[in-house]
Amino acid sequence: MTKIKHFLAAAVLLWSFSSCSKVEYTKVDKPAYLRVFNDFNTRIGVENKDEQKPFMCMLIDPEFDKDGVPVGAAIKGDFLDKRDPYAPPYPSHIGSSTSKRNPEYPGKESVPAGPVLNGFDLSSWAQIPSGKHRIIFYYRPMNEIPFFDLEPAVRKNVVVDTTLELGVEEVYTMHVLQTDFTTKSRGIIVRKENFHLLPLSDSMVYVNFYNYSAAGFWSADKSKKIDNYEDGVMRFGIRDDVNIWMSLCKPGGWNTITGYKYAYLGQMKRSIGNGTAPYYSFPLFADAASNRITTDIWQRFTLLVPGLDPERIPYGDRDSYVDGQYGLLALYGNGARQTFERGGLFLPSMIINIHSGTYNPRSFATVNTLEVVNGTAYLTTIQRRYPKPVY
């Protein structure tokens, strides 16, 4: 008994040496949700070597010293690099990298992430206070020195300076981009998303399209553009007005499933504006042969100028110069390039196949945005929550 008492006394004594710690949780009152992409992807070479590399720092509500050099900000999104072709639904495979370069904001930044809003996972959006904000993007040198530790002389190079009003619990996607290819003017797009407000079904896959290319890009001489084989037939840009035709295919090649060969979706117009585009949809289990648990279909989008029939495309897979009339997007598997669809730009499939519940894999429908910027396209996928895997 005494032994126990001794032990207890010792434990109390030791405990008395320790102290409590209070965890301060970061909380944003009346938040707006913000995700930022750097869409600059134009060519820099010997001919325009003095042009700034699109490596940036975003400052929200910056403070300046007497020389006009920013010395602090309410929110800082540093090391903002050119965006990745795929913006995943949650930031896991961005956050696991060791490089400081951030392909999007918040991306790797440690900030309060968005909640699950009307069923949609907003963990790739940052919470920021709603209301009026001044947002400035600065060019920064490509090194690992945090923005405010840089020399004042290199902290003055503004990309865009804007003031905007963000609403409470609204979801915003912001793009900083080149608006005109000849004048090299730069701008910003703040898109107020509406996917969380629409009655979208979880058994349908949704996608909408934007063309945020710089004015005059497609018609400019191709020697001024990046000649990237990975971008397929679309690499030198697409015209301002194109039709979108969707095909759903079985894996391994060009095997369309019944009823989904060149289904007409709508038009895509080049527009640098803040409007949202309509969503087009197709059933998750469009393939009648699927077991309705998992499906392996891939999506193929043909972009063609009005007047061209997708059944009779005058250009071949190996054509590199299609005069902006033809673009081909292949959303296949994890987005790795395949041996077929040589003229295609490969992006990951819009259908998420993942271990969930007792099924491995199980297919989930998502809401997607395809953004064409100059000679390339980017996919953003938003997912709902799904049940945890049971092993």
Next chain:
Amino acid sequence: MLKYIRACMWIALLPVMFTGCKHDELTVPDTRESYRHAGDFVKNNYDLQLFNAALEYTGLAAGLNGEGPFTLLVPNNSAFNELGITRVSDFQRLNKDSLKQAMQYHILNRRLPVNEIPSNGVDVRYLNLAGKEVYLTFASFDPKVPGSQVNNLFVNGSFAVKKNVVLANGILYVMDKVMKYTPGTVQQFLAAQPEYSVYVAALKQSRLWEQLSGAGPFTVFAPDNAALERQGITMENLTAYNPDKYITARLFGMYILSGKNLFLTDFQALSVIYGTPSLNATIANDNFRYLLKAIKNTYQVSPTEYWLSYSDPENPALGNQGTVYGNTSRKNDNLTDNGIVHYLPDLVIKPKAALKK
């Protein structure tokens, strides 16, 4: 009860075991003590002997052992040999003040280790002791090859053969070329060189001369008198030059690349950074195109080589014609306040090809 209190006291002493003692007198060896000062380092390095001689001649040597910090971009002996300076005594023939300026041009007033230079930075400018800015281009990696390490450093057309030598009062780089900066404009530079006098006269006569005093930047590939004479253009027969007979923009104007600020090593660096090893553009005020490419062998550290040629868009099958090759390092990469002048050993477009049809 006493036993109980004693036990408690013993237990209370327990945390003491977890604490350490404080050593206030611990001294960490100062790593800088094993490094030499800039002046001493240069003096004790045989390959930097000529640079040291220039420092001693101009009286800069003593200052380099001072507080600093400095970053030295030191041309090695072969860099000076290229300019015809092979012995320490050769400096005696040079003007002390302008040599002092030129040497101060190679010393930055800061400590700049490699990891503080922006990766893949192009023309990053740093102030030197001469009060001017050097253009630093650092081709550190190929963005298309993740994990690739190139780490080629170029300053004003010279290449760093040795990087990041730590000094007590700074950092030292060994360069393969002396940086050549001449105060004034491209126009003033060309006018002061007797070897370009015929080209200068030709530019004056064809009204291409005035622009060279403007803001620029200009990159000029200047053909010397010998090159023009080989094509039958001399000071004497230039007075008989008929601008109605020739396309002047093609014959004399193609060597002025307006709006460009190109050191020859830029091509080597930018082929790593952006994958663009050449420049293909239209000749100003003409429909012909020119192709310019340059290569620096960074392993053998040979002089930068360049090729300049032209193509006729109406005859694409003929391809690039009239290629002129240049590697006369000592005459290339002359920086001025509004551009860069390189030496061109021959005409790219011969007078016959520039005839009006």
